[in-house]
Amino acid sequence: MFGLGKQRTKLGKWLDKRGITQAWLMEKTGLNKNTIGDLTNDKERSPTQKTMKKILKAIREIDPSVKSDEFWDM
Template sequence: MFGMLFGTGKSRTKLGKWLDKRGISQTWLKEKTGLNKSTIGDLASNKERSPTYQTMKKIIKALREIDPNVKSDDFWDM
């Protein structure tokens, strides 16, 4: 799925751009967090969408496996 989205000119959020830059698939994030595929996709592409606190915690926990310094502020204005 990552290959299909990258470079297609689709709108990407800060989260989506972060994943793309590191070559991380939404499927990987889905498996690490246990979140729904559509939730991950929406948070990666819909700039109007904000995660719930629990969803944000799961995503940040997973992303810290890649970058221990990542913070929710890197992606969302909460």
């Protein structure tokens, strides 16, 4: 079970619901493990504009209709 016992962000919950791993997101975005881990587990962490674009580009391979406000309050 993904995310079991963890506090997850909206992004983390979205990945868990679809069975997508953080490793997949790391591979697709080129972002490091700490950045992906923080953005999926730390509700206080917000991505930079550049990081957000990389994540959205990867996620849109799965769901082209995804918008940034589904994950982050900007």
